[in-house]
Each structure stands twice: as C-alpha cells, then as structure tokens.
Amino acid sequence: xxxxxxxxxxxxxxxxxxxxxxxxxxxxxxxxxxxxxxxxxxxxxxxxxxxxxxxxxxxxxxxxxxxxxxxxxxxxxxxxxxxxxxxxxxxxxxxxxxxxxxxxxxxxxxxxxxxxxxxxxxxxxxxxxxxxxxxxxxxxxxxxxxxxxxxxxxxxxxxxxxxxxxxxxxxxxxxxxxxxxxxxxxxxxxxxxxxxxxxxxxxxxxxxxxxxxxxxxxxxxxxxxxxxxxxxxxxxxxxxxxxxxxxxxxxxxxxxxxxxxxxxxxxxxxxxxxxxxxxxxxxxxxxxxxxxxxxxxxxxxxxxxxxxxxxxxxxxxxxxxxxxxxxxxxxxxxxxxxxxxxx
Amino acid sequence: xxxxxxxxxxxxxxxxxxxxxxxxxxxxxxxxxxxxxxxxxxxxxxxxxxxxxxxxxxxxxxxxxxxxxxxxxxxxxxxxxxxxxxxxxxxxxxxxxxxxxxxxxxxxxxxxxxxxxxxxxxxxxxxxxxxxxxxxxxxxxxxxxxxxxxxxxxxxxxxxxxxxxxxxxxxxxxxxxxxxxxxxxxxxxxxxxxxxxxxxxxxxxxxxxxxxxxxxxxxxxxxxxxxxxxxxxxxxxxxxxxxxxxxxxxxxxxxxxxxxxxxxxxxxxxxxxxxxxxxxxxxxxxxxxxxxxxxxxxxxxxxxxxxxxxxxxxxxxxxxxxxxxxxxxxxxxxxxxxxxxxxxxxxxxxxxx
Numbered sequence: 001x002x003x004x005x006x007x008x009x010x011x012x013x014x015x016x017x018x019x020x021x022x023x024x025x026x027x028x029x030x031x032x033x034x035x036x037x038x039x040x041x042x043x044x045x046x047x048x049x050x051x052x053x054x055x056x057x058x059x060x061x062x063x064x065x066x067x068x069x070x071x072x073x074x075x076x077x078x079x080x081x082x083x084x085x086x087x088x089x090x091x092x093x094x095x096x097x098x099x100x101x102x103x104x105x106x107x108x109x110x111x112x113x114x115x116x117x118x119x120x121x122x123x124x125x126x127x128x129x130x131x132x133x134x135x136x137x138x139x140x141x142x143x144x145x146x147x148x149x150x151x152x153x154x155x156x157x158x159x160x161x162x163x164x165x166x167x168x169x170x171x172x173x174x175x176x177x178x179x180x181x182x183x184x185x186x187x188x189x190x191x192x193x194x195x196x197x198x199x200x201x202x203x204x205x206x207x208x209x210x211x212x213x214x215x216x217x218x219x220x221x222x223x224x225x226x227x228x229x230x231x232x233x234x235x236x237x238x239x240x241x242x243x244x245x246x247x248x249x250x251x252x253x254x255x256x257x258x259x260x261x262x263x264x265x266x267x268x269x270x271x272x273x274x275x276x277x278x279x280x281x282x283x284x285x286x287x288x289x290x291x292x293x294x295x296x297x298x299x300x301x302x303x304x305x306x307x308x309x310x311x312x313x314x315x316x317x318x319x320x321x322x323x324x325x326x327x328x329x330x331x332x333x334x335x336x337x338x339x340x341x342x343x
Numbered sequence: 344x345x346x347x348x349x350x351x352x353x354x355x356x357x358x359x360x361x362x363x364x365x366x367x368x369x370x371x372x373x374x375x376x377x378x379x380x381x382x383x384x385x386x387x388x389x390x391x392x393x394x395x396x397x398x399x400x401x402x403x404x405x406x407x408x409x410x411x412x413x414x415x416x417x418x419x420x421x422x423x424x425x426x427x428x429x430x431x432x433x434x435x436x437x438x439x440x441x442x443x444x445x446x447x448x449x450x451x452x453x454x455x456x457x458x459x460x461x462x463x464x465x466x467x468x469x470x471x472x473x474x475x476x477x478x479x480x481x482x483x484x485x486x487x488x489x490x491x492x493x494x495x496x497x498x499x500x501x502x503x504x505x506x507x508x509x510x511x512x513x514x515x516x517x518x519x520x521x522x523x524x525x526x527x528x529x530x531x532x533x534x535x536x537x538x539x540x541x542x543x544x545x546x547x548x549x550x551x552x553x554x555x556x557x558x559x560x561x562x563x564x565x566x567x568x569x570x571x572x573x574x575x576x577x578x579x580x581x582x583x584x585x586x587x588x589x590x591x592x593x594x595x596x597x598x599x600x601x602x603x604x605x606x607x608x609x610x611x612x613x614x615x616x617x618x619x620x621x622x623x624x625x626x627x628x629x630x631x632x633x634x635x636x637x638x639x640x641x642x643x644x645x646x647x648x649x650x651x652x653x654x655x656x657x658x659x660x661x662x663x664x665x666x667x668x669x670x671x672x673x674x675x676x677x678x679x680x681x682x683x684x685x686x687x688x689x690x691x692x693x694x695x696x
Contacts (some may be wrong), residue, residue, distance in 0.1 A: 072482070119664070124673045126621050128419070129483065132608060133660040133667075140657020147651065260652055267490060270483070280480045317498070320491030324473075327484065331477040 001031065014228060017277025018289040018329065032303050044182045047167065049298045054187035055080065055250035057270055057294045061198045062242030063269040064290040069235040070215040070282030071120060071127035073114065076243040077265035078138025083108050083247030085142045088257025091154040098156050102248060102256045108246020112239065117236030121229045135266065142259050147260030161255050165189065187249035198287045212233055215282030271319060272297050275326050346347045349619040355633040358616065362640045373647065381518065391643050399639030400527035401586040404534050405606065406613040406635040408579030410626050414555045415575040416474055417623025418481025419611045423583055425492020426466050427603035429588035434459040434497040435505045435597055438512070443505040452512060460584035467580025471573035497599040507595045516592030527589045534585060535632060542628060552574060555623035609638050612663060
C-alpha cells in the first residue's frame with residue numbers, strides 16, 4: 001500500500017490526471033455493460049461512438065494543445081461550421097473535386113490560426129476575446145456564404161463519405177442470423193492518426209516540450225531560451241489547423257452544410273480536454289487523456305439516451321455534473337499533491 | 344486633450360458618437376422618434392433610439408454584474424444566458440403552477456421575482472464557490488452551468504411553455520399604461536443608480552479592485568478575497584434575475600433554447616468595450632454601462648440595414664477585433680514608436696533643407 005502511495009506521489013501531474021481519466025472511462029463502460037445490457041458489449045456500439053465523435057476527437061486534440069500552452073480557443077466550433085459550409089458550397093455549386101475541397105478546409109484552418117495566433121502571441125490580446133471574435137466571425141461568415149442548410153450530392157464526395165473500413169474479427173451476428181461486419185468511417189482513421197502524431201509531437205520533440213514549458217511558467221520558459229511568443233503562435237496555428245481538418249471530418253460524417261452545425265462543439269471540446277486531465281492553467285495535459293475524455297463524454301451521452309431518459313435535458317445535466325466532479329477532483333488532487341510536496 | 348484621451352470612459356463614448364455620427368450621415372431618420380399607439384391603446388414612443396434604450400437595458404444590467412466579476416476574479420461568467428433561462432423559468436413556474444395557460448396569476452409578480460432572484464443567486468453562489476474556494480478558472484467553472492443551464496430551465500417547467508395572458512405581467516418588459524417610455528429603461532436606470540450608490544457609500548468597489556489587482560496582498564491587508572469573489576458572483580446572480588424578469592415579461596412566455604442566447608458574449612464585450620482589463624483589477628462601471636449601449640446601437644444599426652440576425656456576429660467580430668487591437672498596449676507602444684520615428688524623420692528632413 002505504501003508503495004502505491006509513494007508511486008502516486010512521484011507521478012507527474014500529467015500522468016496522475018491521465019490515470020484517473022482512463023480508470024473512470026473503463027469503469028463507466030463496464031457499468032454501462034452491466035446496467036444497460038448487451039448493447040454495449042457489441043464492438044459496433046463502441047465503433048459507432050468513434051464514428052460519431054471523430055471530429056470532436058480532432059478538435060479536442062487542438063484544444064488540449066492550446067490549453068497546455070496556457071491559452072484557449074473557443075472558435076473551433078465556428079471554424080467547423082464554416083469549413084463544412086464552404087466545402088459544401090464548393091462541391092455542390094461549383095462541381096469541384098474532393099481534393100480541392102480538402103485543401104480549402106486546411107487553408108481556412110491555417111488562415112484562422114495565423115490571424116488568431118498573431119493577435120494572441122504578438123499583440124498580447126487575451127486568447128478568450130480573440131477566439132470569441134473568431135467564433136462570431138466564423139458563424140456570421142457561414143450565414144453569409146449560404147443561409148439555408150443543404151446536402152451535398154457530389155458523386156465522388158458521397159462515395160468517399162460512404163466508404164466503410166471493415167474491422168476484421170469484430171463483427172457480430174444480427175437478429176436474422178446474418179454475420180455483420182464491424183466498420184469504422186474514414187474520419188476515425190484520421191482522428192487516430194492525429195492523436196498519435198500529436199502524442200509524439202508533445203512527448204518527443206523540442207517544440208512539444210516547449211509547449212509544456214510555456215504553459216507551466218512563462219518566465220522560466222523565457223529564461224530557458226524558449227521563444228515564448230513563437231511557441232504560443234504555433235500552438236494557435238496547430239489548433240486552428242486541426243479545427244480545419246476536424247471540420248472536414250465532421251463534414252464527411254454529416255455530408256451537409258448548415259449554420260447550426262457543430263453548435264457548442266467548442267464547449268464539448270473544452271469539456272473533453274478537462275475530463276481528459278488537461279488543466280486550463282496550462283502546463284498539464286496529454287492528448288491520450290483527451291481521447292479518453294471524448295470517449296467518456298460520449299459514453300455518458302449514450303448511456304443517458306439508452307436508459308430511456310431521452311428528454312433532451314438529461315444529457316446537458318449529466319455532462320455538467322461530470323464536468324463539475326472532474327473539476328473539483330482535479331482541484332482537490334492538485335492541492336493535496338502540492339501540500340504533500342511541500343512536506 | 345491628452346487627459347481626455349487617456350480617460351477610460353473616452354473609448355466607449357467615442358465609439359458611441361462614431362456610430363451615431365455614421366447613422367446621422369447615412370440616414371437621419373435614425374433619430375426620428377414617433378408617438379404611436381400600441382395594441383392596448385396606450386401612447387408609446389417608437390423609433391430606433393427607443394429600440395436601443397429598450398433592448399439595451401438587459402445588457403446594461405448584466406454589464407454591471409459582469410464588471411464586478413471580471414474585476415474581482417480576472418475571469419468572466421459565461422453562464423449568464425443559461426442562468427437567465429433558469430431564473431425566467433422559475434418565475435413562470437411560480438406564477439403559473441402546473442397549469443400552463445392560467446387565466447389569473449397564482450402569486451403576485453413580486454413574489455415570483457423574489458423566488459427567481461433567490462434561485463439565480465443560488466446558482467451565482469455555486470459558481471462563486473467553485474471559483475473562490477476550489478480556485479477553478481471562472482470561465483471553466485461557469486462552463487458547468489453553461490452546459491446544464493438550459494436543460495435545468497426546461498426541466499423546471501417539465502419542458503412545457505407556459506403562456507401568461509395577464510396584461511399586467513407584460514408591463515415589466517413593455518409599457519406601463521400612460522407612460523410612453525419603455526419600462527426596461529426605468530428598471531435599468533434604477534439598477535444603475537443603486538450600483539452607483541453602493542459603490543459610493545460602501546467599500547465594495549475598492550475591495551473588488553484590490554482583490555483583482557493582487558489577491559495575496561489584499562489578504563494581508565485584511566480583506567477576505569474568497570468572500571469578495573463569491574460576493575461578486577452573487578451580485579451577478581441578482582442582475583441575472585432582473586434581466587430574466589424583463590426577458591420573460593417581453594414574451595409573456597419562454598423559449599428555453601433561444602432566450603438570452605449569446606447574451607454572455609455581449610455582456611463580456613460590453614465590459615471589454617468599456618476599456619476594462621479582462622484580466623481583472625481596476626474597473627470603470629460607467630464605461631461598461633455605456634459599452635452595453637454601444638453594442639445595442641451597433642446591433643440596431645445593423646438590423647436597420649437588413650443584416651440577417653445570423654450574419655450579425657461577423658460584423659460584431661470585426662468591430663471587436665478592431666477595438667481590442669487598438670486598445671492593446673503592445674499595439675499602442677509600437678504605434679507611438681512609429682509616430683515618433685515619423686516625427687523625427689520629418690525633423691531630419693527639415694534639417695536637411
């Protein structure tokens with residue numbers, strides 16, 4: 001027991017919060033299997049959670065990065081909506097090809113990142129205000145591009161959208177006795193690649209470590225010879241770039257453009273990051289945790305809807321309750337750890 | 344001249360004058376105030392200016408609370424819109440009971456307001472608790488209520504939409520018979536007067552700024568920063584309740600997902616426009632309140648030129664970015680450097696000649 005406690009004390013903040021998140025996710029999933037029956041035992045249920053939340057995973061990875069650096073970006077939901085609308089309009093009205101629409105998504109993300117990063121890093125304006133204006137601008141621009149929601153009928157796009165990647169050995173037998181293969185969408189593969197790349201970036205590269213340093217303590221980062229402004233700038237660029245990619249994945253999932261798309265996605269991304277153990281004060285966090293944060297969030301939603309509590313309000317209330325518990329646990333754990341270190 | 348320019352209140356007033364000047368040049372009918380008769384047969388004033396002071400009232404009331412929260416905690420409450428939905432829903436529940444189409448009100452409006460106020464204060468206290476005791480960043484702490492608020496509001500009334508037919512209830516968001524000026528304006532002015540009296544005769548303003556500037560040194564000076572932070576959130580709760588009364592009274596009903604949507608962003612904007620640092624510390628209440636009316640003027644102006652309400656945020660965003668860039672210290676410094684370089688360049692030219 002004492003060994004475990006000492007291990008607990010020696011853990012870095014990041015690993016401690018990460019462990020809590022992963023444990024909570026598995027407990028929640030096991031709970032779901034016990035109380036909600038066999039639906040959750042089917043691998044496809046899990047894959048559906050992934051399919052529906054691939055975009056959110058990508059957005060949350062970017063959000064975690066900005067939060068680790070000590071900032072925040074609430075424009076990601078707006079960028080998602082803007083990207084899906086622009087791509088939809090391009091594919092439908094102009095009859096363009098899919099590769100160019102991907103390029104459009106990435107360019108929108110990059111442009112957003114460069115402007116916001118410049119304002120935050122080099123003009124010292126609060127990230128909250130900058131990205132708030134960014135969100136307003138994106139939502140407004142979406143309306144200006146096109147007011148009415150519509151579906152995309154472009155053939156090559158629809159073919160891409162309906163591509164299913166079959167996961168071998170995970171299928172199940174349906175009610176008619178037929179074997180149905182388990183599948184994931186392309187977006188999930190993109191999301192997993194993003195998570196792995198971001199994990200490697202944050203863990204093993206000089207740039208990745210400097211994000212933690214800047215978020216942890218700006219002054220000491222400066223003393224270490226890190227270019228604080230450039231690091232902050234890059235964090236916003238990467239976050240918005242991921243918002244562009246996430247926006248395209250979202251677009252690939254829903255296949256339409258609308259002003260109301262990804263409403264509140266920024267808040268879900270922040271919530272997932274927090275549940276995943278990223279602290280808003282900066283310097284602490286991990287994208288693997290964020291990945292599990294998104295999964296926990298959507299598992300809760302699935303449990304709520306399959307438990308028959310499908311009145312809309314229950315989802316909001318349960319997510320908020322979970323967020324509240326996680327925040328308080330984080331704050332208490334960190335406070336206790338600090339006092340333990342002092343002793 | 345430079346003293347006027349440096350005064351914090353200069354920024355919002357200049358913005359307001361600029362907007363009004365634009366309207367004066369583009370279309371002087373903006374300032375036209377017409378006397379009309381509304382559907383109840385009461386004499387009422389109408390016109391864009393009246394719309395501004397009418398619709399800007401809730402924002403001005405919220406700006407009061409938001410300024411205090413910003414100054415004390417260095418963060419913003421993003422749950423005010425959701426809290427308005429909760430308080431409004433509570434008021435309707437108290438007024439209607441389980442019957443959603445009552446012919447008479449079950450309780451006086453005053454009682455309903457008090458109950459709604461207590462509920463809003465309780466939620467404010469909850470936010471304040473997370474911020475002051477658990478030391479969670481205000482924006483994140485209020486994210487909880489932001490996510491849950493509208494759901495809770497729907498749950499209070501069982502997701503039904505009560506409609507109140509009693510015309511007396513509509514007085515608070517409309518017109519009192521015989522008085523042509525909209526009631527919300529009077530309510531907002533009353534709130535403004537109260538907060539100025541409070542700031543003048545109590546230490547609230549001083550303590551709030553002290554906590555915002557340096558928490559630990561204010562503690563060493565005998566101020567309780569935890570309590571002050573908590574108190575500002577409770578005061579914001581009261582402001583939310585007043586705004587909720589106006590909002591609900593305007594419709595005599597409620598729409599949980601739409602009521603006071605995005606008003607938190609406008610309220611934060613009002614504080615920023617007033618030149619108050621969003622990182623806390625010193626504040627100027629009058630500047631925030633004028634900032635609220637600047638935002639409403641901008642909204643009304645844009646509506647006048649047939650900008651669809653969904654596209655409105657894009658224009659607002661441009662204005663916000665311009666404002667924050669101009670008021671950013673780094674930008675100002677580099678501009679002063681540039682100006683002095685230009686000046687010295689000119690001098691050199693003169694010398695060369």
